[in-house]
Amino acid sequence: MRASARFRGRRRQRGLVLSGPELLMLKTKYRDLEQASPFEGTDRSGEPVKMPTKDETAAGSGGELHLETPEDFAQARGSFADYVKAKLGFRNYWYPALLSEELAGGEAKGVRLLGEKLLLRRVNGTVRAVQDQCLHMGVRFSRKPECYTADTITCWYHGFTYSLLDGKLVAILTEPGSKLCGKLSLKTYPVAEAKGIVFVFIGDGAPGPLSHDVPPGFLDDGLAINGIRDDVKTNWRVGAENGFDTTHIYIHRDSVLIPGNRLMLPIGLVPSNRQGIEVRDQSEPKGVLDHMAQSYSPVFEASIGGEKVVESRGLKGEKRVAATVSIWMPGSLKVDPWPDPELIQFEWYVPVDVDRHMYWRVLGKQAKSADEVEAFRLEFDSLWKTLALRGFNDQDIWAREGLEEFYRNDEAWTSEHLFKPDACKVAWRRLASRINRGIQPLK
Numbered sequence: 001m002r003a004s005a006r007f008r009g010r011r012r013q014r015g016l017v018l019s020g021p022e023l024l025m026l027k028t029k030y031r032d033l034e035q036a037s038p039f040e041g042t043d044r045s046g047e048p049v050k051m052p053t054k055d056e057t058a059a060g061s062g063g064e065l066h067l068e069t070p071e072d073f074a075q076a077r078g079s080f081a082d083y084v085k086a087k088l089g090f091r092n093y094w095y096p097a098l099l100s101e102e103l104a105g106g107e108a109k110g111v112r113l114l115g116e117k118l119l120l121r122r123v124n125g126t127v128r129a130v131q132d133q134c135l136h137m138g139v140r141f142s143r144k145p146e147c148y149t150a151d152t153i154t155c156w157y158h159g160f161t162y163s164l165l166d167g168k169l170v171a172i173l174t175e176p177g178s179k180l181c182g183k184l185s186l187k188t189y190p191v192a193e194a195k196g197i198v199f200v201f202i203g204d205g206a207p208g209p210l211s212h213d214v215p216p217g218f219l220d221d222g223l224a225i226n227g228i229r230d231d232v233k234t235n236w237r238v239g240a241e242n243g244f245d246t247t248h249i250y251i252h253r254d255s256v257l258i259p260g261n262r263l264m265l266p267i268g269l270v271p272s273n274r275q276g277i278e279v280r281d282q283s284e285p286k287g288v289l290d291h292m293a294q295s296y297s298p299v300f301e302a303s304i305g306g307e308k309v310v311e312s313r314g315l316k317g318e319k320r321v322a323a324t325v326s327i328w329m330p331g332s333l334k335v336d337p338w339p340d341p342e343l344i345q346f347e348w349y350v351p352v353d354v355d356r357h358m359y360w361r362v363l364g365k366q367a368k369s370a371d372e373v374e375a376f377r378l379e380f381d382s383l384w385k386t387l388a389l390r391g392f393n394d395q396d397i398w399a400r401e402g403l404e405e406f407y408r409n410d411e412a413w414t415s416e417h418l419f420k421p422d423a424c425k426v427a428w429r430r431l432a433s434r435i436n437r438g439i440q441p442l443k
């Protein structure tokens with residue numbers, strides 16, 4: 001039995017002390033998890049889960065698991081140089097900017113993405129985005145937005161007025177008939193709206209489809225979405241790597257979510273075979289998948305010098321979650337299922353500036369009718385927002401703030417000492433370096 005062998009091996013390697021009944025219980029749970037896993041063949045969104053062949057693992061994705069020694073990791077560093085440069089993220093992708101409801105009342109809102117300042121407003125039902133900086137003397141419109149007509153923005157300082165449709169300067173309120181009108185234009189940005197989220201394309205030229213830049217399944221018909229967004233004072237890469245880190249769940253061991261939703265959650269997950277990490281780089285979106293249920297060994301307790309010091313509160317949980325965790329370009333996460341077997345969690349880590357990112361926490365649930373959509377909205381507001389998004393993921397924000405001081409400096413990427421479970425993060429860094437559509441330049 002694969003699960004038993006894995007538990008024996010892990011126990012021997014890590015010196016864990018599990019009693020006979022406890023060990024039997026864990027073996028049974030994880031054997032059942034593997035056998036009953038609905039994730040073999042396809043994930044919940046119907047996307048095929050392509051397990052690499054033996055040859056592929058030797059050459060590519062599964063080969064990341066060869067990263068075990070300090071020399072392995074040192075050698076891997078050269079292959080993620082672009083990622084280190086991407087302090088402001090990757091250019092020519094769609095990014096979530098605002099919740100649709102934030103523009104519902106006709107407001108004009110300023111937002112900063114990848115260091116660029118944007119102003120968004122709904123015009124006749126369609127959201128428009130222009131550069132949030134007056135061409136006269138550079139002030140931001142969003143400091144005091146003035147919209148005298150449905151499709152214009154007027155600068156609060158001297159009254160330069162621009163079309164929100166094409167960015168053209170159409171009037172100057174303090175110099176009627178100015179010769180400048182029609183000769184200056186604000187930069188405009190492509191906008192797409194889906195699942196209650198306003199996405200903006202940050203790049204050059206015509207954008208590709210939104211479906212190429214969001215996690216697979218996010219746009220599926222019938223998937224109802226609810227979420228929140230917050231400002232976090234760290235670089236976006238710290239956010240992305242915190243989400244995709246299989247042993248960072250150590251920080252969540254005292255989360256209210258574990259007993260609150262009876263989750264079976266270990267304190268760490270260690271890759272146990274070469275099929276654990278899948279790099280998907282032949283189709284859009286591009287990303288890296290961690291096949292947790294199939295190829296990772298759980299760690300439920302830990303000892304120092306033979307004395308047990310930590311035990312997971314998830315040891316006695318019944319609900320199985322996080323069978324697959326995946327990260328996608330340009331910087332989003334999918335945890336399937338999470339924080340309940342009926343839900344999927346999506347996250348985005350959108351660069352705001354070099355030392356800030358917008359953290360999106362979004363839950364998806366299948367809903368077949370308007371009533372089910374509304375029921376999920378109530379469930380989200382009354383339960384999941386507090387129990388899961390705050391009660392679990394606020395711990396991630398705290399952890400990222402702890403990482404920021406170190407990773408603020410480029411030397412961090414060469415002085416860190418990674419260990420075997422970090423192989424998935426290295427796979428992500430390498431993919432992002434190899435296939436990105438452009439690095440956002442530093443101003």
Ligand code: FES
Pocket residue numbers: 134135136137138139155156157158159160
């Ligand atoms: S700075 Fe905007 S009108 Fe003068």
Ligand SMILES: [Fe+2]
Pocket residue numbers: 242243248249252393396
């Ligand atoms: Fe986390």
